[in-house]
Amino acid sequence: MQRDGATISLWQHNIPDYVSQTHSLPEITYDVLIVGGGITGISTGLLLQKAGKKCLIAEAATIGFGTTGGTTAHLNNFMDSPYSEIAKNFGEDNAQLVCTAANNAIGLIKKNIADYNINCDFSEQKGYLFSQGEKQDKELDEIYEASLKAGCHVIYSGSIPLPVTFRKAVLFENQAQFHSTKYLYGIAKAFEDAGGTLLQGCRITNVKDGESLEVTSDRGTIRAKALIYATHVPPGVNILHFRCAPYRSYAMAIKLANDNYPANLAYDMYDPYHYYRTQEVDGEKYLIAGGEDHKTGHVENTNMCFTKLESYLRGYFNIESIPFKWSSQYYQPVDGLPYIGHLPGNPSNVYVATGYGGNGITYSHVAARVLTDILVKGSSEYEKLFSPARVKPMAGFEDFIKESADVVAKLIGGLFPSPKMEELADMAHGEAKVVKYQGQSIALFKDEGGKVHAVNPACTHIDCQVSWNNAERSWDCPCHGSRFNGDGKMLTAPARKDLEKIELK
Secondary structure, eight states: OOOSSSSOOGGGTTOOOOOOSOOSOOOSEEEEEEEOOSHHHHHHHHHHHHTTOOEEEEESSOTTOSGGGGOOOEEOSSOSSOHHHHHHHHOHHHHHHHHHHHHHHHHHHHHHHHHTTOOSOOEEEEEEEEEOSHHHHHHHHHHHHHHHHHTOOEEEOSOOSSSOOOSEEEEEEEEEEOOHHHHHHHHHHHHHHTTOEEEESOOEEEEEOSSSEEEEETTEEEEEEEEEEOSSSOSSOOGGGGTEEEEEEEEEEEEETTOOOOOSEEEOOSSSOOEEEEEEETTEEEEEEEEEEEETTOOSOTHHHHHHHHHHHHTTSOEEEEEEEEEEEEEEETTSSOEEEEOTTSOTTEEEEEOOTTOHHHHHHHHHHHHHHHHHHSOOTTHHHHOGGGSOOOTTHHHHHHHHSSOOOOOSSSEEOHHHHHHHOOOOTTOEEEEEETTEEEEEEEOTTSOEEEEOOBOTTTOOBOEEETTTTEEEOTTTOOEEETTOOEEESSOOSOOOBOEEO
16 A cells, blocks of 8 residues: 555555546536545545535545554544643633544544444554653643543553553543554445545646636546645645644554553653554554654654664563554644634635644544534534634735745756766665755755656745655655655645756766
């Protein structure tokens, strides 16, 4: 199964690309066009299609290509931004709304699994949050009190399911886990069986405003009455890119020598924190553990993040082997809650769901319910709480967008002497770097066959310089998280264009 990086996650192993029922673009006007075939796009499309809306899901690559294929698939009703923080920023009533929304999201997942007979290794779990220092003790007490007030079923616990020393712990009931891509394929089939259109290999390149939107794609023109960006972060340039910071997190699926796999879910309280759970896939048990998060494009040697994570885990577990390791991207909102609803600066019929933090699987189904209620009923009880309109554009922002959106970066000439580039590209196969030549920055990647690929390192989003991610073998933008492969082909938004290729002769 394809994904937006060089590593393979546990959820892609022995899973082929999804084969959709539609291979060409029908010439009709859709009620809703959903851009993005991850868990948000598919779950939203299924709800809307069942509610009587004619929906098209357009996925630029294959479904699950992005973060859905790289999650660790924790289903939580307590969030990375704890209820103590949510209550402080939004009030205790809204903290209760978040808890209710999260519980309903997990309930929707359970309902889909039952209704469509999806075999995705779903199981209900307990979640343990534990402290390992005096400062963390105080923070944990605050989280406990705020979580109780928000409506979580939480108690103090004298034990945790890990061989890790701790001081205090709380136990959250009603958490869960599953196999993310098996679930995704199940709801995708249900969406198509309900009459929905799922078109893979369909990249959206432009949207023309109007009562009926005219959308340009590389598969033809699409007409729709409404559009939802379910692309993890919306493409182009808008205010949300300046209110959501891109991060990468690192995960491993581990075989233990003593077969002593921990039960339930567990999280420490470091920043970044470590997270743990066990999953059985095809009869094999794995300890899934993750952490070492950092801002995208801000770490020079990303392979070292895997090394640090492995070293930390070997201090507590008897590791036999690590069959799978991968990293994935998420977007952290500035105030702790996602942005779900009308996309600021766009027509009233354009919507977005982004800024999930590390709780993307849960918030995907929160978004599905919120957006479906808005489009079918005209409003949602959660609409105001998650509204992207709570972020106000600063003065001059529209002019900034006009100047910055979809940069077409051009080097003078765009043609460089091959012998000089090969001299600059004094790298091992599979390595990359940004070099200077006659005052110009050039991004060079030497593939496994020894061929040198050269691109302009200016991101086509708003002109930031990309950095090499040696773990996933991609050029990552440190500003807003756009990512490109070694040859400059775009992997993930918000950019909408490939990096400029440089011809070597």
